[in-house]
Structures are given as structure tokens and as C-alpha cells.
Amino acid sequence: MIDHTSDPKHATSVDRRTFLKRVGTAAASAAIASRLPAPGSVHAQDATLRPDPAAKRGGTLRYGVHTAPAHFDVHQSGTVANIGAQSPMYDTLLRRSPKDGQTIIPDLAWKWDISPDGKKYTFHLRKGVKFHDGADFTAEDVKATYDRIAHPPKGVVIPRTPLFATVSEIVVIDPHKIEFRMSEPRPKAFMLGAFASGWNIIVRKKSLEENGGNLRQVMAYPGTGPFKHVSRKDKEVWIMERNPDYWNKGLPLVDRLEIYHMPPFSAELGAAFLSGKLDYARLLDPVSWRKGKEMQGVSAAAFNQSVIQAVWMNMKKKPLADARVRRAMHLAMDRHTLIEVVKDTAPMQVGGFDYPFHPMSTPLAELEKKLGYQRDIKPAVQEARRLMKEAGYAQGIKGLDFVVRDANTFKLWAVAIQAMLKEHINIECNLRVVQISNWFEEVGGGNFDLGISAIVSTLMDPSDYFTAWYGKDGPQNYSYWTNPAFHDLTNQIDRELDDNRRKALVRKGEDILEQDPPLIPVAYEQIYDAWYNKVHGQNPSTYFGIYDVVRWDQAWLT
Amino acid sequence: MRKYLARRAVYAAVTLLGVSLSVFVILRVLPGDPLVAILGVEGHAQMRPADRVRIMADLGLSDPLPVQYAHWLVDIGAGRLGKSFFRGDTVADLIRHRGPISAEIGVLALIVSWLVGLPVGILSAFKPNSMPDGLARALSVLFIAIPGFWLGMLIVLALLFWFGYKAPIVIVHFWQDPWQNLQIVIGPGVVLGLAQGAYIARMSRSCLLEVISEDFVRTARAKGLREGLVVMRHALPNALLPVITISGVLLGFVLGGSVAVEQAFGVPGLGRALVTAVIERDIIVVQNVVLLYAVIFVAVNVLVDLSYAWLDPRIRYS
Numbered sequence: 001m002i003d004h005t006s007d008p009k010h011a012t013s014v015d016r017r018t019f020l021k022r023v024g025t026a027a028a029s030a031a032i033a034s035r036l037p038a039p040g041s042v043h044a045q046d047a048t049l050r051p052d053p054a055a056k057r058g059g060t061l062r063y064g065v066h067t068a069p070a071h072f073d074v075h076q077s078g079t080v081a082n083i084g085a086q087s088p089m090y091d092t093l094l095r096r097s098p099k100d101g102q103t104i105i106p107d108l109a110w111k112w113d114i115s116p117d118g119k120k121y122t123f124h125l126r127k128g129v130k131f132h133d134g135a136d137f138t139a140e141d142v143k144a145t146y147d148r149i150a151h152p153p154k155g156v157v158i159p160r161t162p163l164f165a166t167v168s169e170i171v172v173i174d175p176h177k178i179e180f181r182m183s184e185p186r187p188k189a190f191m192l193g194a195f196a197s198g199w200n201i202i203v204r205k206k207s208l209e210e211n212g213g214n215l216r217q218v219m220a221y222p223g224t225g226p227f228k229h230v231s232r233k234d235k236e237v238w239i240m241e242r243n244p245d246y247w248n249k250g251l252p253l254v255d256r257l258e259i260y261h262m263p264p265f266s267a268e269l270g271a272a273f274l275s276g277k278l279d280y281a282r283l284l285d286p287v288s289w290r291k292g293k294e295m296q297g298v299s300a301a302a303f304n305q306s307v308i309q310a311v312w313m314n315m316k317k318k319p320l321a322d323a324r325v326r327r328a329m330h331l332a333m334d335r336h337t338l339i340e341v342v343k344d345t346a347p348m349q350v351g352g353f354d355y356p357f358h359p360m361s362t363p364l365a366e367l368e369k370k371l372g373y374q375r376d377i378k379p380a381v382q383e384a385r386r387l388m389k390e391a392g393y394a395q396g397i398k399g400l401d402f403v404v405r406d407a408n409t410f411k412l413w414a415v416a417i418q419a420m421l422k423e424h425i426n427i428e429c430n431l432r433v434v435q436i437s438n439w440f441e442e443v444g445g446g447n448f449d450l451g452i453s454a455i456v457s458t459l460m461d462p463s464d465y466f467t468a469w470y471g472k473d474g475p476q477n478y479s480y481w482t483n484p485a486f487h488d489l490t491n492q493i494d495r496e497l498d499d500n501r502r503k504a505l506v507r508k509g510e511d512i513l514e515q516d517p518p519l520i521p522v523a524y525e526q527i528y529d530a531w532y533n534k535v536h537g538q539n540p541s542t543y544f545g546i547y548d549v550v551r552w553d554q555a556w557l558t
Numbered sequence: 559m560r561k562y563l564a565r566r567a568v569y570a571a572v573t574l575l576g577v578s579l580s581v582f583v584i585l586r587v588l589p590g591d592p593l594v595a596i597l598g599v600e601g602h603a604q605m606r607p608a609d610r611v612r613i614m615a616d617l618g619l620s621d622p623l624p625v626q627y628a629h630w631l632v633d634i635g636a637g638r639l640g641k642s643f644f645r646g647d648t649v650a651d652l653i654r655h656r657g658p659i660s661a662e663i664g665v666l667a668l669i670v671s672w673l674v675g676l677p678v679g680i681l682s683a684f685k686p687n688s689m690p691d692g693l694a695r696a697l698s699v700l701f702i703a704i705p706g707f708w709l710g711m712l713i714v715l716a717l718l719f720w721f722g723y724k725a726p727i728v729i730v731h732f733w734q735d736p737w738q739n740l741q742i743v744i745g746p747g748v749v750l751g752l753a754q755g756a757y758i759a760r761m762s763r764s765c766l767l768e769v770i771s772e773d774f775v776r777t778a779r780a781k782g783l784r785e786g787l788v789v790m791r792h793a794l795p796n797a798l799l800p801v802i803t804i805s806g807v808l809l810g811f812v813l814g815g816s817v818a819v820e821q822a823f824g825v826p827g828l829g830r831a832l833v834t835a836v837i838e839r840d841i842i843v844v845q846n847v848v849l850l851y852a853v854i855f856v857a858v859n860v861l862v863d864l865s866y867a868w869l870d871p872r873i874r875y876s
Contacts, residue, residue: 155612
């Protein structure tokens with residue numbers, strides 16, 4: 001067994017000397033951990049989040065993030081509307097450190113063991129943790145939470161279910177020890193990433209039982225998190241107060257959290273931030289973000305988000321079933337121009353078929369040397385024309401139905417892509433703008449030739465999204481794409497435990513996707529945050545996505 | 559009079575029934591899946607057929623359409639406006655919380671439209687084809703032509719970039735803090751009021767031009783009355799009826815316009831809630847709020863009709 005200990009005494013109060021020692025140890029461990037390839041190593045474990053020694057207590061943090069959630073069930077959600085607003089009320093088994101957004105550190109589990117064969121994960125849970133309604137937190141709550149995530153009841157849909165597809169049994173060993181038994185091992189980084197995902201909040205077994213396993217319309221089911229629900233005004237603001245009984249003594253640091261619901265990339269959010277009505281704004285539009293950056297006393301950060309923006313091609317339609325036509329369309333894109341087209345609407349970056357910033361993917365500098373990603377697009381266009389000719393479409397294709405999701409970025413891109421396809425390979429398409437709910441109906445029903453939209457993944461690890469995006473019958477494989485060689489490779493990637501060998505397999509997968517594209521990658525989203533310098537303890541520059549480090553327990557105000 | 563009122567009540571009921579049927583049918587035949595907004599893109603993609611059946615049944619969307627419509631009418635009759643598909647908030651709560659803000663905006667728009675439109679109309683009518691008349695006519699065409707949401711956005715941006723100002727970002731009711739409340743409603747109220755004021759200015763000008771050529775106005779002047787008295791006591795009351803009528807009709811524009819203008823100003827009123835509900839396909843919210851708007855529109859127009867008798871004693875209802 002690999003033994004991981006975060007807090008040997010798992011005591012909830014410390015004296016000053018112990019505290020300083022721990023901070024020092026934690027800092028040193030974090031520094032070492034940052035150089036280690038895989039999370040879950042011994043050193044990463046000594047890093048239960050502790051308050052910044054310089055931190056001050058008190059104050060109200062006003063945070064603007066996204067519109068109101070459609071419902072209250074975090075597990076069933078896939079949008080920051082939920083996790084951005086509700087996360088401060090809950091904890092997870094493990095979490096990503098707010099210091100870098102990457103390192104996995106303990107949370108409700110203070111220690112975990114992984115069996116040598118990688119088929120058993122044992123979590124040792126903290127004692128003395130209470131839910132906001134005063135009930136004790138036990139392993140039964142973890143079991144109820146994860147049973148629901150891994151095997152949702154009828155009428156409950158949880159996007160993270162596939163992450164735990166190999167979890168065959170969840171066994172409560174004692175009230176503070178739980179074991180996850182797996183039918184086959186998965187890479188450690190993948191599994192620990194799944195357990196540390198901000199989505200997988202621990203909820204009370206009783207809450208689930210009382211509501212038939214569905215929390216969509218239950219506003220403030222109790223959590224164990226650093227903040228407690230106070231009030232909510234629909235589509236306006238959610239107010240929370242410091243949990244005085246929080247297990248992690250000394251946290252949270254602010255007394256009150258006001259979370260304002262505002263549309264992402266909107267002038268409204270920008271105006272609220274720039275006028276000082278918010279202390280911290282997430283998902284700012286580029287114009288407000290740039291303006292904020294120029295202001296004195298304001299800090300700003302841009303970081304990577306787990307969203308791909310893409311065009312799907314309906315392979316059930318004849319010309320698009322031909323891999324040469326799809327590759328030609330892929331090569332006909334001037335990606336750097338596409339980024340430029342939306343630069344005042346949303347921040348984007350160039351990428352291929354997997355996250356360009358993931359260590360297993362082809363690095364961006366290398367990718368930009370490949371056809372289809374170069375700044376000089378002439379060679380790619382030449383190759384695209386050759387492929388069209390070879391496929392028997394030298395004269396081009398007319399009348400493709402291009403379904404465009406009604407959002408500013410997609411509408412801008414659709415026009416640019418329409419022009420690029422026409423100019424470079426003489427493909428003519430008719431744009432059809434539809435609402436989001438209609439887009440998925442049309443595309444899901446196969447009533448399209450091309451469709452532009454965006455999809456998201458929970459983890460950066462290819463094992464999370466290769467199956468969903470590119471798998472045969474994958475839930476987001478809107479192109480109806482199949483490629484036996486790739487599907488076989490995905491199985492190998494999922495099961496390969498050695499990082500170097502996995503990386504080689506991922507690169508092989510990229511090559512297949514380049515030659516036989518299941519979609520046309522348009523761009524990868526970035527997130528623009530800005531905050532007034534009175535907010536400390538939160539700098540998302542190195543974070544991946546906006547779903548894991550969203551609890552605000554470490555943030556403090558001056 | 560009673561007979562007239564009874565007849566108007568029947569007409570109003572038929573109109574509202576027509577509106578309810580139209581909005582019900584339109585919301586059901588429009589393409590788009592409400593489950594996308596409820597489950598999110600990823601959840602929707604993973605949804606199994608059994609999940610869909612269960613969720614649609616929970617939402618009351620699996621009954622036959624006539625049954626759903628009948629249920630809705632029964633609920634309205636019983637004073638139940640139902641619950642949002644999403645967060646479980648009731649539509650009644652939504653209206654109670656957001657309605658007053660939108661109502662204030664509507665009333666403010668009406669006041670602004672009269673305060674601006676009527677004097678401009680009078681000035682234009684009594685100095686026809688003069689420089690002030692030309693200016694007034696040009697401005698009224700301009701305000702009719704400018705979309706309210708665009709003007710709203712310009713105002714928001716100008717206030718922000720020049721003065722670093724933004725109105726409160728959550729609802730503050732008048733009884734909670736009148737000053738904060740005024741900051742929320744004044745922008746949309748003025749923008750909507752200016753557009754309606756332009757219509758009122760044009761209508762009052764043309765009515766007054768017609769009235770001031772009448773004999774009784776000439777007589778009033780011949781008697782040596784001051785021009786102010788001629789206008790206020792003799793000409794204006796006789797020119798007001800069409801202006802009041804158009805104000806009732808304009809209320810429809812105010813209600814419709816408030817949806818976009820509230821959005822532009824970021825005011826969390828009922829209009830904005832309607833936009834969000836349409837995007838989310840929150841059918842229950844949309845159909846009830848649209849019906850509420852229809853009730854207000856019909857009621858105001860009945861009141862406008864009734865006010866004729868009070869303004870012009872020659873009019874009798876039978």
C-alpha cells in the first residue's frame with residue numbers, strides 16, 4: 001500500500017509554532033510536489049490548505065460570476081452557474097490547491113491509500129466534521145454521494161458518471177474510512193483528478209433520501225463547506241456567511257460572501273466590476289478586462305478553460321463522410337484569424353483535437369508548425385485543395401446547412417468560416433442561427449451538415465473526454481464519427497498506467513484525428529478574471545478551468 | 559353603463575383567452591428542448607430515454623396538450639401561477655419581487671412621455687413651421703427611430719466610462735431605499751418615456767392644430783383671453799382624447815420595450831426575467847408573465863375608454 005498522510009493527528013486546532021511549522025512544511029512540500037509528475041505522491045499530501053500567515057480575517061467579498069443556475073443540484077450540473085455560486089458551501093474528498101490550481105491536496109479525506117494494483121482507493125475521513133445542519137459527516141455520506149454519481153437513479157443525469165465507470169463497489173469500512181473498489185485500474189492522475197473535481201461535492205445521505213435522489217429544486221441542502229447559506233435572490237445574488245464550525249480551523253477568512261449572478265462576457269458584469277460594485281469578477285469580456293488591467297489597484301489574470309469550440313460535420317451526409325473532405329475543411333481554417341475575429345468578444349487560443357496546454361498534447365509551438373495551425377495558411381490551403389480534388393470535389397460543394405448556436409462568438413465565427421470555406425475550397429454553406437436548446441435538438445437529430453458550438457470536459461486528462469467527444473456513440477460525438485483504430489487507442493490510453501507510454505499513445509491518437517477529423521477545432525477558451533488588490537489569496541493564472549478552485553476559503557481582504 | 563362594462567368585460571375575457579391560447583400553443587410548437595437548459599449541454603448529451611420520460615413527467619410536460627392547457631387555466635382560476643421549471647421558485651414570487659420595479663419603470667415612462675411630449679406638442683402646434691417646431695419634429699422622429707436598448711447601452715457605457723457610475727446591481731424597492739430605487743428605474747424610465755413622448759408630441763401637435771382652427775378657439779381669442787388660457791382651458795381639453803387613447807396603446811410599447819431596455823440597463827425587472835425565461839424555455843414563467851402583460855394592457859385600455867366620459871361630458875356609455 002502506498003500510504004499518504006496529510007495530517008497525522010488530524011487535529012482541528014494548532015498552536016502557533018505547530019502552525020508555522022506546518023506552513024513551512026506545506027510550502028516546501030508544495031514546491032517539491034510541483035516538480036513531481038503525478039499528483040497523489042506522498043509530498044502532495046502534506047498540504048491540507050492552511051490560512052496565509054499574513055491573512056486578515058473579516059469583511060465581505062463581492063464576487064460576480066455567471067448567470068443564476070438553472071437548478072441547485074451541483075452533481076447534475078455542467079455549468080459554472082452552479083459551481084461558481086454553490087461551491088463555497090461544500091467540500092470534496094480531495095481538492096486542487098488554490099495556490100496553483102493543479103496540485104491535489106487533502107480535503108474531507110485527510111489520507112488515502114492506493115493498492116499496488118491500482119484497483120482499490122481507500123480514503124481516511126476527518127473526524128469531527130459537521131454538516132451545516134449540525135449532523136456529523138461520516139463515510140455513509142461519501143458512499144451515498146458517490147453511489148449517486150457513479151450510478152444515478154432514473155431521472156437524474158450526472159455528467160461526471162463516466163469518470164467512475166470502473167468503480168464497481170463502494171464499501172464503508174468504518175464511519176471514517178471508505179474504500180472504492182474498481183473493476184480495472186485507471187491512471188492515478190486520472191482517478192485522483194476525478195476525486196478532486198470540484199463537481200463531486202459531498203452531500204448528506206439524508207438530503208438525498210429525503211428528496212428521492214434529486215436535488216434540482218432543493219436550494220440549500222446542507223454541506224460541510226466553509227460558508228453557510230444566508231439568503232438568495234433569484235438571478236441576482238446569493239449571500240453566504242462564514243461557517244464558524246468549519247473543520248479547517250482558521251478558514252474561511254472572509255465573514256460574508258456575496259455572489260452576484262451576471263452573464264459571462266457581458267457589459268453588465270464589466271460595468272459592475274469597473275464601477276467598483278464587485279471586488280472580483282470572473283468571465284469578464286475582453287474589453288472590460290483590458291480596461292480593468294489598466295486601472296490602478298486592479299489585478300487581472302487570463303487562464304485556460306476546459307472548453308473546445310468546434311464545428312461538427314454530419315458524417316451521415318455523403319460528402320462529409322469522406323475523411324479527405326473533412327481534413328480539407330480542417331485545413332481550410334485560418335485559426336489565428338478566427339481568434340482575432342472574436343478578440344473583443346471572448347478570449348480564445350489556437351489548439352488541435354486535445355487541450356493544447358496539457359502535458360500529453362503536442363505543445364502549441366510544435367502544433368503551430370503543422371498544417372492547419374500555421375500563421376501562413378498557403379501550404380494548408382494547397383493541401384486542402386489537393387484533398388478536395390482527390391475526393392472528387394475539385395469544383396467544391398454547394399448548399400451545406402450550417403447550424404449556428406445563437407451566441408456572439410459563434411455568429412462571428414460562422415461568417416468567417418463560411419468565407420474561408422468558400423474562398424479556400426469552394427464549399428458554400430447557408431447559415432442557420434438557432435437558440436442553444438434548438439441547436440442540440442437539430443444536431444442531435446442529425447438535421448444539419450455543419451454545426452458550430454462548444455463542449456466542455458471535467459478533466460484535462462484525455463481519458464475524460466476522448467470517449468465523450470470522439471468515442472463511437474460518445475455523448476458529444478455529434479458528427480457520428482467512427483474510427484476503429486482510434487477507439488482501440490482510446491481503450492489503451494484509458495488503461496495505460498505509465499505516463500510516458502500514455503503520452504506516446506495520445507500523440508498517436510492526435511495523428512489519427514488530424515487525418516480523419518471528427519470535428520474542426522476552432523479554438524480553446526480562456527477565462528478572464530480581474531479583482532481589486534484588496535482581495536488576496538486567489539490568483540487563478542495557473543488554474544485549469546473554473547470548476548475546481550471555487551471555494552473562496554483561502555481568500556482574504558485588506 | 560353597467561351594460562357597457564359587462565360587454566367590455568366579456569371582450570376582455572375573450573381577448574385574454576385568445577392570448578393564453580396563442581402563447582400556450584406557440585411555446586409548445588417552437589423548436590427547442592427545455593431539458594438542455596435544465597440539464598446543461600453535458601447532462602443533456604448523457605440523458606437516457608428513461609431519464610427524459612421521468613423529467614418530462616415531473617415537469618408536467620408529458621400530458622396531452624389540451625390537458626396541459628386545461629390545467630393551466632384551472633390554476634389561473636385558482637390564483638396559482640405555478641413554479642419555474644428550474645429553481646422551483648414560484649411565478650407569484652417572481653412577480654411580487656420584480657413586478658414593482660417594472661411597474662415603476664412603466665409609470666415613470668408614462669410620466670416622462672407626458673411631461674416631455676405634451677409641452678413639445680403644444681409648442682409645435684402654436685408655432686407651426688417655426689424653428690422650435692422643426693427642432694421638436696426632428697427630435698421626435700429621432701427618438702421614435704432610436705431603439706431603446708441601444709440608447710440604454712450608450713447611457714450605461716457613458717456613465718461608466720465618464721463617471722465610473724453604475725446603478726445598483728440588485729433590486730432595491732422604493733420602500734427599502736427610495737434613492738437607490740430611483741437610480742435603478744430612472745434610466746429605463748426616461749429612455750422608454752422619451753420614445754413614447756415623441757409619439758405624444760406628434761399626436762398632440764396634430765390634434766391641437768386641428769382644434770385651434772375651430773371656431774370656439776377663435777372666439778376665445780376674440781374675447782381677449784390670454785394665449786395660455788386659450789390653450790389650457792379651451793384647446794387642450796378638446797385635443798387630449800386622441801392623446802390619451804394613444805397613451806393606452808403606447809403602454810403596449812412600454813411593456814414590450816421594457817423587456818429590451820431592462821436588459822440593456824441590467825435592471826432585474828420582470829421584462830428581464832421574461833427574456834431569461836424565453837432563453838431557458840421556462841414555459842410556465844413565460845406563459846404566466848405574458849398573460850400578466852396582456853391583462854395589464856387590456857385593463858389599461860378599458861380604463862382609457864372609461865376616462866373618455868370623464869374628459870368629455872358629451873360621451874355617454876350605453
